[in-house]
Amino acid sequence: MRAAGPNAALGEAGFTWLSLKSGLGARRDNGLFSFLLVCIAVVAALTVTGLLILAVGKSPMAAYSALVRGVFGTTARFAFALNKSTPYILAGVGVALCFRAKLINIGAEGQIAVGGIAATWIGLNLEAAPSALIIAMALAAGAAGGAAWSALAAIIWLKRHVHEVLCTLLLNFVGVLLVSEALHGEMGEPGAGFPQSALLGRSAWLPRLLPGTDLHLGFLMAVLAVIGGYLLLWRTTFGFRLRLLGASRRAATYAGIAEPRCALAVMTLAGALAGLAGAIEVLGVHYRLIEGFSAGFGFNAVAVALIASINPIGVLPAGLFFGCLEAGALAMQRELGVPSSLVFVIQGLTMVLVLCVMGLSPRGRRV
Amino acid sequence: MEYVGFMDIAAAAVRIAIPLLFAALGALVSERAGTFAVGIEGMMLAGAFGGAIAVLMTTSLLIGLVVAAASGAVVGGTVGIATAKFRADQMVTGLAVNILVLGLTSFLLRALFGGRAPVIRLATLGTWPIPFLADLPILGPILFRQPGLVYVGLLLTALLSVFLAKTRTGLMLRAVGDGPEAAFAVGADPGMVRIAATVVGGALAGLGGAVLSLQEVGTFTDGMTNGRGFIALAAIIIGRWTPFGVLSGCLLFGAVTALELRAQAWGLPLSSYVIQMLPYIAALVLLAGIGRSARMPAAIGIPFVRH
Numbered sequence: 324m325r326a327a328g329p330n331a332a333l334g335e336a337g338f339t340w341l342s343l344k345s346g347l348g349a350r351r352d353n354g355l356f357s358f359l360l361v362c363i364a365v366v367a368a369l370t371v372t373g374l375l376i377l378a379v380g381k382s383p384m385a386a387y388s389a390l391v392r393g394v395f396g397t398t399a400r401f402a403f404a405l406n407k408s409t410p411y412i413l414a415g416v417g418v419a420l421c422f423r424a425k426l427i428n429i430g431a432e433g434q435i436a437v438g439g440i441a442a443t444w445i446g447l448n449l450e451a452a453p454s455a456l457i458i459a460m461a462l463a464a465g466a467a468g469g470a471a472w473s474a475l476a477a478i479i480w481l482k483r484h485v486h487e488v489l490c491t492l493l494l495n496f497v498g499v500l501l502v503s504e505a506l507h508g509e510m511g512e513p514g515a516g517f518p519q520s521a522l523l524g525r526s527a528w529l530p531r532l533l534p535g536t537d538l539h540l541g542f543l544m545a546v547l548a549v550i551g552g553y554l555l556l557w558r559t560t561f562g563f564r565l566r567l568l569g570a571s572r573r574a575a576t577y578a579g580i581a582e583p584r585c586a587l588a589v590m591t592l593a594g595a596l597a598g599l600a601g602a603i604e605v606l607g608v609h610y611r612l613i614e615g616f617s618a619g620f621g622f623n624a625v626a627v628a629l630i631a632s633i634n635p636i637g638v639l640p641a642g643l644f645f646g647c648l649e650a651g652a653l654a655m656q657r658e659l660g661v662p663s664s665l666v667f668v669i670q671g672l673t674m675v676l677v678l679c680v681m682g683l684s685p686r687g688r689r690v
Numbered sequence: 691m692e693y694v695g696f697m698d699i700a701a702a703a704v705r706i707a708i709p710l711l712f713a714a715l716g717a718l719v720s721e722r723a724g725t726f727a728v729g730i731e732g733m734m735l736a737g738a739f740g741g742a743i744a745v746l747m748t749t750s751l752l753i754g755l756v757v758a759a760a761s762g763a764v765v766g767g768t769v770g771i772a773t774a775k776f777r778a779d780q781m782v783t784g785l786a787v788n789i790l791v792l793g794l795t796s797f798l799l800r801a802l803f804g805g806r807a808p809v810i811r812l813a814t815l816g817t818w819p820i821p822f823l824a825d826l827p828i829l830g831p832i833l834f835r836q837p838g839l840v841y842v843g844l845l846l847t848a849l850l851s852v853f854l855a856k857t858r859t860g861l862m863l864r865a866v867g868d869g870p871e872a873a874f875a876v877g878a879d880p881g882m883v884r885i886a887a888t889v890v891g892g893a894l895a896g897l898g899g900a901v902l903s904l905q906e907v908g909t910f911t912d913g914m915t916n917g918r919g920f921i922a923l924a925a926i927i928i929g930r931w932t933p934f935g936v937l938s939g940c941l942l943f944g945a946v947t948a949l950e951l952r953a954q955a956w957g958l959p960l961s962s963y964v965i966q967m968l969p970y971i972a973a974l975v976l977l978a979g980i981g982r983s984a985r986m987p988a989a990i991g992i993p994f995v996r997h
Contacts, residue, residue, distance in 0.1 A: 379801035427781050483978035488728065488781055489927075492920050496970040504963035622789050629782060662800040664912070667793025674786030675772055682777035682993070 357632040360680045361673075364630075365644070368672035372665055379661075386661045393654020394647045400654070402536035406608060408646025410435065410600035410620050412545040415627035415638040416552040417593025422633040423556060424568040424589055430476050430491025431597040432621030433498025434469035438598025439605045440505050441468030443520050443612040446527040446605065447510070454526035461527060462602045469598015470591045472498055477590035481583045487590075495621055506614050518614035529607035541603035545642070548596060552635030565589055597624070626670050630677055645670065699948045700832045707937075707944030708843045709734070709906060712898030714922035714929070714936045715843075715850055716891035720766070722854065722931060723887030724867040724880075724989045728784025729769045730895050731919025732791035736761040737896025738903040739795040742910035743802070745812055751904065758900030759893040765791055766892015770885035777993040788919075796912045807912070814908040815839065839901045844937075846894075851933040863887055867987035870994040880994040895919070917970070924973040930985040946972045 373383035394404045414431040421428040442465035449457050476490040505511070506518040529539040556562035564585050567575045575582060600620070605612055627645055631637030648670075652663040713734045717727030740761030745754035769787055772778040800807050815837040823834040833844075854860040863883060865873040870880035902918070903910050921943050928942070929935025950965045958965075 375797065375801075429785060479974065479978050485927075485974070485977040489920070489924060489977060490974065493924070493970045493974050496917055497967045500963045500967045504961055507961065507963060622785060625782065625785055626789065629786075662797045664793045664796035664800070667789050668797060669793075671786050671788075671790025671793060675768070675778070675783060675790065678778035678783050678786065679772050679776035682772075682779065 357681075358637070361630055361632065361641075361677055364673050364676035364680060365669075367676055368669050371672055372669050375665070375668065376661055381659055381661055386655050386659055389655045389658040389661075390648075390651035393651040393658075396654075398533070399536050400650065402533060402538035404647045404650035405538055405542050405643075406646075407650045408642045409539075409541045409545045409607075410604055411623045411627045411645050412638055412642030413541075413548050413600035413603070414593075414597040414620060414624035415631065415642050416545075416548045416635050417596035418624045419628035419631055419633050419635050419638050420552060420556065420565060420589050421593050422569075422628050424565040424586065425572075426586060426590065427488050427625075428473070428476075428491050428590060428593050429488060429621055429625050430473055430494055430498075430594070431600075431624040432617050432619070433491070433495035434472045434594045434597035435601035435604070435617040435620050436495075436498040436502045437472040438465035438469035438601030439612055439616060440502060440510075440601075441465050441598070442602030442605045443505075443510060443523070446523040447521065450524045450526070452526075457524075457527045458529060458606060461606055462599060465602025465605070466595040466599040469601060470595035473594020473597070474587065474591045477587045481587060499615070499617060502612065502616070503614050506612060510612060512611075519609075520612040523606070523610050527606055528610055529603065537608075539603070539607035541600075541607045544599070544603065546639065548599075549635055549639045552638070556635055561585075561588070597621075623670070626674050629674055632681075695952075697828070697831045699945070699952060701836070702948040702951070703941060703944035704832060705836060705840060705906070705944070706947045707940040708840050709898045709901040710918055710922050710925060710940040710943055711843045711847065711937060712901055713895045713919055714898075714925045714940055715846060715933060716762070716766075716894030716896075716898065717919075717922055718850070718891075718926055718931060718933065718936055719863070719894065720770075720888045720891035721926060721990055722867045722987055723863045723884045724870060724987055724992070724994075725770065725773055725884050725888050726780040726784060726991055727888075727891060727895075727923065727926075728781050729765065729787040730784075730891070730922055731915055731917070732784075732788040733762040733765045733892040733895035734899040734902070734915045734919050734922075735788075735795055735913065736765045736791045736892075737899030738914055739799070739899070739910055740896065741900030742810055742812060742903040743798075745904060746810055751815070754904055755897060755900055758896045758904075760896070762896020762899065763889045763893040766888040766890070766895070767885065769892070770888030773888075773993065774881040774884045777995070780991050792913055795910075799910065799912070810909045812904060812908045815905045837905050839897075839905050843901070847933045847937045854933065864987070866989075866994075868989055870989050870992075874994070874996070884994070895922075898922075921969060921973060924977055927986075928976050928980060931987065932985075942976070943969055943972070 376383045376386050393400060395401055414435065418428055418431060442461040445461040445464045446457065449460060472494060476487065476494050479485050480487045480490045503518060506520060510520045512519055512521045529541055532538045532540060532543060556565065564575065564580045567578060567580060568582060568585055572582065601617060604616055609616060623645055627638055627641045631641040648666050652666045655661050656663040713730050716733065717730045720727040737758035741754045741758030744757035745751060765787055769783055772783050773780045817835050818838045820834040824830045826834065854864060862873060862878050866878060866880045866883040874880055899915060902915065907914065925936055925939030925943060928939035946969050950968050953960065953965050
């Protein structure tokens with residue numbers, strides 16, 4: 324019960340060296356081309372959305388220029404957009420690596436939620452320690468929490484053969500409810516009126532990168548994760564195994580690659596990145612745990628990984644695009660009253676179009 | 691547990707299971723023809739929205755149901771065309787459509803009412819007791835003193851069962867899901883069959899959404915399906931891809947939710963959030979208990995390519 328690839332379509336027996344090669348080497352020869360296709364998909368999605376804006380009696384040009392101003396208008400706004408992109412990029416790298424091995428991990432939302440709980444717990448209980456130590460511990464706890472949550476899904480999938488989409492998805496609901504449970508229990512701030520934890524001590528806050536803006540250290544970590552993911556995929560044996568698994572399960576088994584071990588490893592890695600993103604949201608954006616802080620992040624991570632053409636390096640522009648879109652849409656809503664939920668329409672449309680293009684191109688069907 | 695309490699919970703379980711049942715039967719049609727129905731959540735949400743808005747504007751329940759089915763069918767058709775004609779990955783297309791519908795319904799809800807989400811209050815459908823049957827002991831209160839769409843759902847289960855097992859079209863649908871090459875060899879067009887199945891499946895899921903917005907809640911709110919589509923997918927696996935199996939899977943989740951709603955009244959020492967996790971945990975545990983299922987349509991997820 325796995326997503327079909329070129330080889331599955333031929334029947335696993337029909338894999339050829341050629342199809343294998345195109346699956347493994349689709350790096351440089353495909354990069355510019357798929358970037359162009361994604362751009363066309365984005366433009367098409369923006370056009371359809373523009374018609375929607377027109378249909379409700381607003382000017383698409385005014386709406387989109389408000390959107391652009393909302394992102395690039397001031398340094399502070401751009402910093403806000405970069406912060407918005409951070410969790411999508413971090414979780415997106417993990418999802419892209421999973422995709423590469425033909426694993427559909429949509430559990431980032433739950434992993435981010437659990438990572439956020441773990442980081443908050445450290446932040447609230449370790450107040451006396453030096454700042455660097457608190458932050459390092461909290462980030463590590465977040466990554467560990469996310470990794471554990473993801474590994475749980477992977478183990479249920481591997482041991483009991485429940486499809487990974489359902490495992491990761493059902494655990495999302497549980498993870499998000501765990502945040503509510505924590506906030507209505509001992510972690511909650513009494514009398515706050517909203518389910519949230521107490522404010523973390525200043526020493527637990529992530530350092531700012533640019534003075535005068537909100538841009539935090541997390542964005543730098545996201546960029547590093549992109550580079551790390553790229554090197555892992557293209558420069559290590561583990562990356563080769565992932566690519567081979569994605570290109571052909573049969574060939575991978577023939578080459579002596581243990582599928583379960585590889586799958587568990589990449590899922591755990593993706594969970595750690597998502598958990599790290601959750602910790603960064605807590606330490607760098609909200610400075611506390613808030614109910615529903617991870618809402619929608621999991622699907623965004625999938626969208627980002629997909630639009631990145633499943634290449635970690637592409638996750639950076641794709642994540643920035645989504646982060647900017649969201650930040651800009653908030654400005655658009657403020658200025659013109661165009662509902663910011665349009666972002667989901669743009670995302671969904673872009674994804675469907677990209678999927679159709681990838682499905683049609685003979686070598687592109689790698690999800 | 692006293693008798694009245696039990697009857698009450700059993701009747702609630704049936705009522706809660708019905709939106710799931712419509713969605714799961716829709717997903718079943720789509721999956722038996724070979725297309726994963728991950729987008730069922732979006733189709734349900736589209737139906738819930740279409741139904742609620744249509745009833746709000748026309749006050750006609752019938753028009754509401756038709757619009758709900760049509761909304762779901764459009765979303766289903768989108769998935770069908772993208773996956774069958776363009777060979778887009780089924781799982782991710784489903785997820786993309788879910789996001790798309792979430793955004794579109796939320797946008798339209800505000801756009802149609804001048805930029806602000808309105809407070810929609812619709813009268814929920816009352817119960818239609820069936821004469822004679824409603825007076826039966828035990829079965830009467832559980833099955834025959836329910837709102838109208840409950841009966842429709844149960845009837846649909848039986849009809850779908852007959853359709854899949856006994857009719858030529860049903861056989862063709864299953865053939866396309868199990869071996870599209872063979873179906874193609876005897877003259878079927880697997881791509882068109884799959885698209886038709888996702889359209890019909892979308893319409894049924896749309897009705898499921900309407901059951902939710904018109905019969906259960908009486909309003910529409912952003913993302914109100916809240917994972918029910920995914921629970922419906924779990925119900926299909928538990929029900930081994932047969933209509934009556936799916937019905938029992940849905941009843942099981944209905945029972946868990948009905949218990950969940952009453953657990954607090956009994957003063958159980960569990961927080962409401964832990965109780966809300968129960969359906970999802972139950973789904974995971976059940977799926978894990980079942981393990982690998984041999985009943986899954988053999989060619990599901992694999993695009994048909996004519997050589």
